[in-house]
Amino acid sequence: MSDYAILKTGESRSFPGGDPFLTGAREPKDAAVLVHLGTAVAADPAKAAILVELGTESLAFHTGEESDEAFANVVGFARYRNGDDPPSKLVELVRRPWTSEAAVAAARGVLEGAGLEVVVCTDQPGRIIDRLVRPKYNAALRLLDEGLATQADMDLTCRLGLGYPDGPVERVLRGGLTHHYDVTQALFETSGAPAYAPPRQAVTAHRRSRR
């Protein structure tokens, strides 16, 4: 039997309503692993691991920057999702330098036990996926503006030339330009790297959404 409990408020991006992971949970007092979906994290050294769902913020937002033994069992996580597409199977586990190996192993066990695929990364802007794909989407949108090729040809080139299931422009548009703005703006603020600066199309979509 799965040994985790869920503390939840509001809708989770990783586990939206109806996700089987939500129904497999136990009572918090009985579970070895706690999963926070939008709820505030409190230290509980008795737990094997405490998972905290992350958006664009870092794990340190929840635990503080300084090494703290009380939070050694706290592990961040995000299940990758392209905008409002259904969540993928991939979960990025996020650790701080002082996160214990045992906590990472316990977190991995719960998530893999639920049929998800797990990778581990450090607490840096964009984790793995957004760190790597957002600059590429930005470049694709800029090149589109500059007339390098049509959107259809750019996407077709990536599908045929690289074997991608979809091209970068169609993917970022499907995920939503306002979502892309939210992610890239957060990355730009935390990293300062120009490659993350939201592109014109995303800025426009963001501004229109606020009219």
Next chain:
Amino acid sequence: MTMTFRTIGVCGAGGTMGAGIAIVAARAGFRTISYDVEERSLERSAGQSAAFFDKSVQRGKMSAEERDAVLGRMERTTAIEDLAACDLVIEAVYEDLSVKQALLGRLDAICPPETVFASNTSTLSITEIASGCARPGKVVGMHFCLPAQLMKLIEMSPGLLTSPETFQAAWEWTKACGQIPVETQDKPGFILNALLVPFNNDAIRAVEAGVAEPGDIDKALKSALGYKMGPLELIDLIGLDTQIRLCEAFYPVTLDPRSAAPPLLRRMVAAGILGRKSGRGFYAYDGATMFGA
């Protein structure tokens, strides 16, 4: 006036890309003259082409008669003057601007004025390559993907002086070969490498920054986005030294920091860690173990 291509020349046909392009042309019914400076490399390519078509027959993709007809359309030469018979010459020689310009200059003196020259460059400017000859209006970019005989995509780029008729004729020829052309401007890396080279560098920088192990980076991208191969696996396949060469072609032109060769990449190449071909890259190939770069 509509241009019609009947005889195709391929320069650098002793190499992997050139040999693949020659297969594409001959398979589509065109008389194909493969040119290279070394007879030995041409012989090797001819042997590989014959083996490729043998396999096509075994797999039922063509009959033995069709194979014999295709091979009958394939000629090879080490005499560049033989390309005078060509309506279209596609160059797939070493990726160096001065080499390609010099080749087009020689072809210009040999071929009739109506012959079109196409460059298979993946990184260089078509306009700059075309400046090596006196017919820039008849030069076009035609970037095949490896392996050319299997990959349908061709990035087609007009240079600043390419005539619309030349571009259209080259475009139609690729379609007649059963390929799928896409049109791009004459900019560094066209579409594919403009997006891929910086992306691959970003993956190397993520390793260097300690974001995650190479295996987790590749696994994340394959799982989340459905990529067939992760960026670090791909770099190992194409060669870390090749990635540096791509960076050195792009960065001086674009000044895009993402195109600059990451320090880790330079250190690995300096250490002889070149990817699959050296047995070690971001992964070790004597087993399944990962190299903790």
